[in-house]
Amino acid sequence: MLYVEILGNLPEMARDEVKAMLELGGGKIVGQDYLFLKVDAPERAFLFLDRLGLAHEYGELLVEAESVDELLRKAREVDWPIEGTFKVDTETMANCRHDVLDLPRKLGAVIHSQGHRVNLSRPDTLVRVYCGERLYAGIRLRFFDPKDFERRKAHHRPFFRPISLHPRVSRALVNLTKATKELLDPMMGAGGILIEAGLLGLKVYGVDIKPEMVEGAEMNLRHYGVKDYELKLGDATRLEELFPGKEFEAVATDPPYGTAATLAGRRRDELYRAVLRSIHSVLKPGGRLAVAFPTSFDGKGEAEKLGFKTLGRYYQRVHKSLERYFYVFEK
Ligand SMILES: C[S@@+](CC[C@H](N)C(=O)[O-])C[C@H]1O[C@@H](n2cnc3c(N)ncnc32)[C@H](O)[C@@H]1O
Incomplete structure (x- = not known):
């Protein structure tokens, strides 16, 4: 035992x-x-x-x-x-x-x-x-050892953005997808989720709408020794066009929560719905998505409308003005 x-x-x-x-x-x-x-x-x-x-x-x-x-x-x-x-x-x-x-x-x-x-x-x-x-x-x-995760916290990375999840949480999101070969983060930011997936030996695919994020995520991946990656500049609502014919084993992502800058001009809930739809279309049947949304967005309802099954939902209060759920969905 x-x-x-x-x-x-x-x-x-x-x-x-x-x-x-x-x-x-x-x-x-x-x-x-x-x-x-x-x-x-x-x-x-x-x-x-x-x-x-x-x-x-x-x-x-x-x-x-x-x-x-x-x-x-x-x-x-x-x-x-x-x-x-x-x-x-x-x-x-x-x-x-x-x-x-x-x-x-x-x-x-x-x-x-x-x-x-x-x-x-x-x-x-x-x-x-x-x-x-x-x-x-x-x-x-x-x-x-907490020190192993601390070393990968946002402020220790060569490309720093204060928008990253704690490495332990990123690692858990990857694991909740049960990925064994590959993982896509379509809104990768500085690449925190991809670093954790890459360190597990998974091939990682990343997308971000901002060129500086694509460059920065690559810098971070290389810094931690992750070599098997494919990063693209593009829109997470159009994944089918970015990866024609590709079906992913697993997806994990942490979408922007609402400041105008990180939403790149879109209305938040519309962006979330469009991203969910696009992820659903590139995920293999039986593949899993782990994702965070603020509590004010009905992630479960929206995902289930698309045909996802909800496997888990976990609440976290980040600070006074940000409460979120982490979800695990299966296609
Ligand atoms: C909260 S951050 C991700 C943080 C990341 N998980 C990390 O650990 O570094 C969200 C990212 O989504 C990107 N983004 C916003 N709209 C997007 C879109 N339509 N397509 C792709 N990326 C987008 C932003 O540029 C931002 O880098």
Whole structure:
């Protein structure tokens, strides 16, 4: 059994991102305790779990218990797969209902008695305890270092525009499309979504109506080592003309929210409807679109009119005057 700890700011989107990766890797979520997901998956799913954006870590789940005493009793029966030295580290989630203050020391003693050495400053293996409704203990296999994503935030890129999504959110949008080969962003801006898709090894296609964005996105993609890309100057409402005969596996995009400059002179809702129509026409049957719209636009209704099926909708308040939904649609 595995566990995934998801991030708390977009928890439903984070859970569905894990679900999408497990669908690709042949596994499923079998339980949830706040931000702790219990996952049944074969080893080949690691390849897809490694793609996650809205996760803190994943690992091997070894013990699950109703109480501290039960956890310690069960832990004695586990053959702890510790390599080198270890340390026990506790995650007390907001719904924790157990007294875990002394648990690291007690669990550490159990594992130590099996002949493993403790190293509190530089352990080779991290034993993780999660406290929620229940208690869980396991071994961390992969930590998603926030620094890796921070390095790709807008202000670190050679071409900077303050309109970008957080790289973790961009990564999640890509993953929610379940893309395995390619991805199109028809309103790519500085290329934040395409960078995340490109780093996963997908071929990326990008469009923007502004020449400086096409140049800037290319600069950014190259900066992060993404080489397999095709970028075009053009209109996201006319994708059929930009890519004649092409059908895309997946589309993810973050349209402009409403300032006259970024809408390039169009009325906002008309632009959104026309972009949705054009994306629908270039997407493969069964292909997915992940997209953000302000809450004042009925994204679900408009997409369903075109024949899209809504798979997910996730709310986010960005600031006082911007609330949005991230949607996942399937053609
Ligand atoms: C919010 S930004 C995208 C930000 C991007 N996701 C990023 O991370 O950098 C929206 C972009 O849509 C572009 N745009 C506006 N109208 C367009 C249209 N009709 N066709 C293509 N691009 C358009 C704007 O020039 C802008 O760069």
